[in-house]
Amino acid sequence: MTPLRQRMLEDMQLHGFAARTQEAYLHAVSQLAKHFGQSPDKLSEEQLREYFLHMVNVKKVARATHTIALCGIKFCFERTLGRTWSTFELVRPPRQRKLPVVLSHQEVCCILACVRIPVYRLCLTTIYACGLRLMEGARLQVQDIDSARMVLQIHGKAGSDRFVPLPLELLTKLRALWLTHRSTQWVFQSPPRRGIPKADTPKLLPLDRSCLQSAFKRALKRSGIGKPAHVHTLRHSYATHLLEDRVSLRLIQEYLGHTSPKTTALYTHLTEQVHHAASEPVNRLMHGL
Numbered sequence: 207m208t209p210l211r212q213r214m215l216e217d218m219q220l221h222g223f224a225a226r227t228q229e230a231y232l233h234a235v236s237q238l239a240k241h242f243g244q245s246p247d248k249l250s251e252e253q254l255r256e257y258f259l260h261m262v263n264v265k266k267v268a269r270a271t272h273t274i275a276l277c278g279i280k281f282c283f284e285r286t287l288g289r290t291w292s293t294f295e296l297v298r299p300p301r302q303r304k305l306p307v308v309l310s311h312q313e314v315c316c317i318l319a320c321v322r323i324p325v326y327r328l329c330l331t332t333i334y335a336c337g338l339r340l341m342e343g344a345r346l347q348v349q350d351i352d353s354a355r356m357v358l359q360i361h362g363k364a365g366s367d368r369f370v371p372l373p374l375e376l377l378t379k380l381r382a383l384w385l386t387h388r389s390t391q392w393v394f395q396s397p398p399r400r401g402i403p404k405a406d407t408p409k410l411l412p413l414d415r416s417c418l419q420s421a422f423k424r425a426l427k428r429s430g431i432g433k434p435a436h437v438h439t440l441r442h443s444y445a446t447h448l449l450e451d452r453v454s455l456r457l458i459q460e461y462l463g464h465t466s467p468k469t470t471a472l473y474t475h476l477t478e479q480v481h482h483a484a485s486e487p488v489n490r491l492m493h494g495l
């Protein structure tokens with residue numbers, strides 16, 4: 207590991223970044239260095255501008271990829287190297303406001319029924335029933351289940367904890383799953399891989415995010431539902447369904463762990479009631495035409 211990489215890693219640790227954020231930022235900087243064949247501290251502002259033009263015009267990367275690259279490289283140059291360049295504001299991609307895909311309750315049930323491995327099916331069920339992010343569900347710990355108060359304690363992004371309601375039927379299913387492995391740490395323990403004897407597999411491992419995503423993709427394909435859904439779609443659907451059942455937007459914000467009510471307000475545009483209320487006036491537009 208180079209001294210610059212080590213210093214940047216330490217700076218991110220001091221900043222309190224999550225392990226996955228650190229990994230993504232280091233990868234972004236390493237790609238920049240690889241592109242020019244030089245250490246980042248040897249690059250000029252003009253080269254930086256050239257690199258982001260290459261990402262936009264040649265590689266045509268997605269907005270999310272562009273944003274992660276910008277954040278990682280900007281952190282390296284501004285925090286670790288102490289260089290504040292105006293180019294960083296120029297190359298910031300424009301904001302987009304895309305409405306997320308939302309599944310109906312029936313579609314959620316259909317997809318989850320198509321998940322063949324029980325531990326994956328129950329983890330995805332928990333993600334939907336409690337509005338969790340993928341890793342919040344995959345790394346749920348036994349001590350996070352408070353059956354006396356019927357809540358889950360969720361350790362969210364940036365060290366922000368929250369409580370979410372725990373459905374009684376889900377608690378019953380979680381207890382039945384726990385009896386199959388009796389782990390003192392993880393609720394959803396990773397199943398042994400094919401071809402590897404159970405005795406040789408590492409113990410006490412949580413579910414792998416890529417395996418969970420693959421399980422959802424396969425189930426979506428089997429269900430025949432054509433929507434471009436993914437695991438995070440379950441969280442969007444949770445919020446929308448609660449809003450349709452007239453749960454307070456403020457409560458939903460707390461359950462999702464959103465810091466801003468504007469983020470949660472997005473779901474007001476996705477409910478069936480909103481579209482139904484507008485359908486009659488829209489149909490009247492055709493009268494007499």
